[in-house]
Amino acid sequence: MLRLWDAISRRWLYLAGALIVAGLFGAALYLQYVLRQDPCPLCMLQRVIFIVIGVLFGLAALHNARQIGARIYAVLIGLFAIAGVAVALRHIWIQHLPKDQVPACGPGLDYMLKNFPMSDVLQELMHGSGECAAKGWTFLTLGIPEWSLLWFVLLGMFALAVGWKKN
Template sequence: MKIYNLWRTLSNRWLYLAGTLVIAGAFGTALYLQYVLHQEPCPLCMIQRFIFIAMFVLFAIATLHNPKRRGTKVYGALIALLALSGVSAASRHIWLQHLPKDQVPACGPGLEYMLGNFPMAEVWQELMHGSGECAAKGWTFLGLGIPEWSLLLYVLLGVWAVMITIRKPI
């Protein structure tokens, strides 16, 4: 009951700040994995990072803006759509990691090469398909890999944004 009362009494600004901080922590972890533990991100990881950054920006703007009812609905819808996009990318990544070795797609050209030589629509399509490097399993925590943790965060953050939108404060 105390948690429910706390939920109802907190302003949306604090709730949006919580989402911002969760994403900041996740992004800090990603940077630690990349630069300290040398876990290079694959193309699908980069897409997921982009989606997290977009969600971070929306949560941060909502924190500063402290919108009223209509604005809360707009932020909630945008964050939920981004979360669904993240669920899609993370699900594809998990699927690639669980393919049998003989069905893993071949590694394609690097991201820098594709950005310099391919039209953006083709780059996006190649990134979403993933490559052999996306099938490699790296760091795990509590038995879950990076894409599983990303999927969990996308779901939780999307639900969080929707809950902020539909809640009825005191």
């Protein structure tokens, strides 16, 4: 198995990471537009983080950097994956609050983006709202934020493994 890992170039591995993120984003769009699972503010923030991770994987594949560059890409992806883990954990925490402790629903994201300063929008996004507490689609007993958490961890670890892979 290690021989196979060593035989695959970093460029192909970074491309695989970008394709995985594209698949995850496609699944999110399927949930939203086919299964009518409207994303909450924390879901939207997680999507943005996934997009950034996917773009970084894609840039790393296109750039085909050597050792130092590959490690820089890996660390950047890892940092965004950690941010994604933090947002997903916050989302999971809100979903597991008792009903009487769930934050009140605030204004919609579109309204906030049009009328609030960006610092206020980010603060509201991180606090979550009542709509973030709704448990929607599940697969193998895990909801969307649990799956996001798992994928952020896997993608971060994968990026670091690729970045520190031998030539």
